[in-house]
Amino acid sequence: xxxxxxxxxxxxxxxxxxxxQLIIATGTELTSADTLVVxxxxxxxxxxxxxxxxxxxxxxxxxxxxxxxxxxPRHVEVVLSEAAQLVRADGGRLICxxxxxxxxxxxxxxxxxxxxxxxxxxxxxxxDASARALRAALPGHPAVVITxxxxxxxxxxxxxxxxxxxxxxxxxxxxxxxxxxxxxLHATVIAIADEAAAAADLVRGKDSREPAVRVRxxxxxxxxxxxxxxxxxxxxxxDDLFR
Amino acid sequence: xxxxxxxxxxxxxxxxxxxxQLIIATGTELTSADTLVVxxxxxxxxxxxxxxxxxxxxxxxxxxxxxxxxxxPRHVEVVLSEAAQLVRADGGRLICxxxxxxxxxxxxxxxxxxxxxxxxxxxxxxxDASARALRAALPGHPAVVITxxxxxxxxxxxxxxxxxxxxxxxxxxxxxxxxxxxxxLHATVIAIADEAAAAADLVRGKDSREPAVRVRxxxxxxxxxxxxxxxxxxxxxxDDLFR
Numbered sequence: 406x407x408x409x410x411x412x413x414x415x416x417x418x419x420x421x422x423x424x425x426q427l428i429i430a431t432g433t434e435l436t437s438a439d440t441l442v443v444x445x446x447x448x449x450x451x452x453x454x455x456x457x458x459x460x461x462x463x464x465x466x467x468x469x470x471x472x473x474x475x476x477x478p479r480h481v482e483v484v485l486s487e488a489a490q491l492v493r494a495d496g497g498r499l500i501c502x503x504x505x506x507x508x509x510x511x512x513x514x515x516x517x518x519x520x521x522x523x524x525x526x527x528x529x530x531x532x533d534a535s536a537r538a539l540r541a542a543l544p545g546h547p548a549v550v551i552t553x554x555x556x557x558x559x560x561x562x563x564x565x566x567x568x569x570x571x572x573x574x575x576x577x578x579x580x581x582x583x584x585x586x587x588x589x590l591h592a593t594v595i596a597i598a599d600e601a602a603a604a605a606d607l608v609r610g611k612d613s614r615e616p617a618v619r620v621r622x623x624x625x626x627x628x629x630x631x632x633x634x635x636x637x638x639x640x641x642x643x644d645d646l647f648r
Numbered sequence: 649x650x651x652x653x654x655x656x657x658x659x660x661x662x663x664x665x666x667x668x669q670l671i672i673a674t675g676t677e678l679t680s681a682d683t684l685v686v687x688x689x690x691x692x693x694x695x696x697x698x699x700x701x702x703x704x705x706x707x708x709x710x711x712x713x714x715x716x717x718x719x720x721p722r723h724v725e726v727v728l729s730e731a732a733q734l735v736r737a738d739g740g741r742l743i744c745x746x747x748x749x750x751x752x753x754x755x756x757x758x759x760x761x762x763x764x765x766x767x768x769x770x771x772x773x774x775x776d777a778s779a780r781a782l783r784a785a786l787p788g789h790p791a792v793v794i795t796x797x798x799x800x801x802x803x804x805x806x807x808x809x810x811x812x813x814x815x816x817x818x819x820x821x822x823x824x825x826x827x828x829x830x831x832x833l834h835a836t837v838i839a840i841a842d843e844a845a846a847a848a849d850l851v852r853g854k855d856s857r858e859p860a861v862r863v864r865x866x867x868x869x870x871x872x873x874x875x876x877x878x879x880x881x882x883x884x885x886x887d888d889l890f891r
Binding site: 406407493495498560562596608637 | 649650651652653654736738739741743745750751760797800801802803804805806807808809818819836837838839840842843844846847849850851865866880881882883887888889890
């Protein structure tokens with residue numbers, strides 16, 4: 406049995422806010438057997454990962470891309486500054502590889518749910534470090550997964566995925582283990598942290614202030630140490646057939 | 649609150665078995681407010697979507713691909729017969745577009761969890777029809793999602809995704825709706841059926857006979873009519889930047 410509970414609404418998070426204290430103030434029980442899944446926007450806001458469009462001067466590449474794809478050149482400038490590589494630009498979509506290695510639209514730079522108009526929210530600098538810090542600061546020290554909504558190559562709609570992990574095994578590796586018929590299970594590695602991110606998204610509304618979700622029942626994937634973070638979920642460039 | 653419950657183990661499913669009766673026999677309460685998520689393998693087995701490798705004669709293209717990628721030419725022959733397009737072949741991986749439009753490894757043809765050695769399991773011919781039939785046959789007529797584990801372009805590990813849907817809105821479209829600051833939420837369409845598939849996967853073990861999971865708490869996405877099926881989740885070819 407797994408239970409998903411959206412924590413009662415948090416207040417609007419501002420730079421410098423103590424996110425752990427805001428979560429504690431909801432009065433939600435958290436134990437070491439729980440996983441807390443948190444949408445990155447509140448983490449980014451608390452960490453001050455915000456840019457005002459008014460402060461951005463677009464360079465020539467941003468101006469050209471913006472003209473080609475019908476976008477705000479200042480927004481594109483911020484996207485390029487967050488991107489290690491522009492993977493595809495087509496029909497208004499800028500698919501980028503971020504410095505963390507994530508491939509997603511606009512390098513994770515997003516305008517929705519910002520507190521101010523004309524403000525952009527960036528991904529945390531080091532989402533694994535953000536997850537570890539939150540885990541350490543919360544009573545019970547639940548596993549922590551920080552998430553964002555990513556599009557997918559061949560499917561429409563976005564799914565929430567893990568971008569930072571502390572204390573949850575990101576992958577469950579069944580390779581070499583027998584299936585129900587006792588045969589070896591080929592090539593089965595399950596993206597537990599991404600499935601937890603997706604599950605948590607089901608219980609909250611995008612327009613509500615419910616960025617944090619408690620997932621109860623993932624004990625077998627939880628570790629005392631913080632573990633490898635999100636890195637095992639990021640496909641290595643040399644293994645990427647779709648760059 | 650959302651609750652995920654793996655139904656107690658089903659017996660080994662054989663061609664011609666009545667899957668709805670096997671699910672009813674578990675004694676699990678199902679209502680019209682529930683969503684039943686079912687791994688496709690039991691659906692495929694009940695529908696007889698099985699191929700014995702001994703019955704397969706590989707053609708020249710299958711023999712060449714098998715030699716190039718270190719695979720069984722009979723297996724490759726079945727993969728090609730299920731594929732509308734070979735999207736990428738690299739390092740032992742055959743990424744295909746299936747007749748349904750899904751992009752996945754081996755066109756969904758898989759050997760693990762088959763009842764017999766040297767037997768392959770194919771995807772259902774029409775997974776939406778399978779989902780509709782199961783919904784109609786189950787007491788309470790819960791929404792039904794049929795799933796498979798797909799790899800992803802830029803992330804390691806597989807996530808369970810929807811391949812057949814009846815009675816669940818596959819996408820939740822927030823475009824044009826206001827965010828918490830009252831601004832328009834850009835480009836936010838959430839793949840609810842895929843997130844439900846991923847969530848359900850967390851509660852079952854790959855080696856256990858727990859293909860069916862009851863998801864309780866998705867009422868706002870459930871519809872009385874069976875709806876559009878999985879089609880809205882499949883990116884159109886002309887919109888696909890990574891074919």
